[in-house]
Amino acid sequence: MILAAGLGTRLRPVTDRIPKALVEIGGRTLLETAVLHLAEHGIKEIIVNVHHFAGQVIEYLEQKKNFGLDISISDESDQLFDTGGGLKKAAWFFGDGEPFIVRNVDVISDLDLSAMMDFHKQSHTLVTVAVRKRETSRYFLFDHDGRLCGWVNVKTGEKIICYEPAGETEMLAFSGIQEVDPAIFQLIKEEGKFSLTTLFLRLAKDHLIKGYMDESNVWKDVGKSPADLLT
Numbered sequence: 001m002i003l004a005a006g007l008g009t010r011l012r013p014v015t016d017r018i019p020k021a022l023v024e025i026g027g028r029t030l031l032e033t034a035v036l037h038l039a040e041h042g043i044k045e046i047i048v049n050v051h052h053f054a055g056q057v058i059e060y061l062e063q064k065k066n067f068g069l070d071i072s073i074s075d076e077s078d079q080l081f082d083t084g085g086g087l088k089k090a091a092w093f094f095g096d097g098e099p100f101i102v103r104n105v106d107v108i109s110d111l112d113l114s115a116m117m118d119f120h121k122q123s124h125t126l127v128t129v130a131v132r133k134r135e136t137s138r139y140f141l142f143d144h145d146g147r148l149c150g151w152v153n154v155k156t157g158e159k160i161i162c163y164e165p166a167g168e169t170e171m172l173a174f175s176g177i178q179e180v181d182p183a184i185f186q187l188i189k190e191e192g193k194f195s196l197t198t199l200f201l202r203l204a205k206d207h208l209i210k211g212y213m214d215e216s217n218v219w220k221d222v223g224k225s226p227a228d229l230l231t
Helices: 030-039 054-063 082-089 113-123 182-186 196-203 226-230
Strands: 045-050 070-075 100-104 107-109 127-132 138-142 148-153 159-161 170-180 209-213 219-221
Touching: 030 045, 030 054, 030 100, 030 107, 045 054, 054 070, 082 196, 100 107, 107 170, 113 127, 113 170, 113 209, 127 138, 127 196, 138 209, 148 196, 148 209, 170 209
Parallel strands: 045 070, 127 209
Antiparallel strands: 100 170, 107 219, 127 170, 138 148, 138 170, 148 159
């Protein structure tokens, strides 16, 4: 799943006329970059959620003939559900019982998804989140086994602890990519608009959610400000 329904408010005025997914970096739209990243690792069936200028995204994919892939749309034009609510709305798409990748459209990355998928399978996790050692304001917290145990905002001091681990914790920044087992849909109690972060932190107490170290050479979140589009 490509999460592409965001308003792109931090990229205004660029996104006053186009959706964030169709912003171009290096001659490619963010959506094309995300689609090709998934396709490089053998993923042929993709669902894209849309909201802001939804019609433009749908028309773009039609013009591109879905890049030769099987691409479906989860239309959130009437209501924006955030990342967690968006995943829940698209649950119908994941009926084959297989784990699946969820990635943000505004992240440019060459993360080895195949290696991450192998890690997820071998670890028997409910969710595997790609994380990096980088500076940010919000971090996931992991115990010595790499299990998610909390979250912290170092600017505001807000902290959420899922459970008290034995020993010290490690702060790692989310890369905007995760692999999810479809069993998660039976565990979602939240309704309407909610984030995946909120969901993962609630589930981490009783279910295995692990971090996967993202050491890829290319990683950039281009959804923060118009200046990001120039670097």
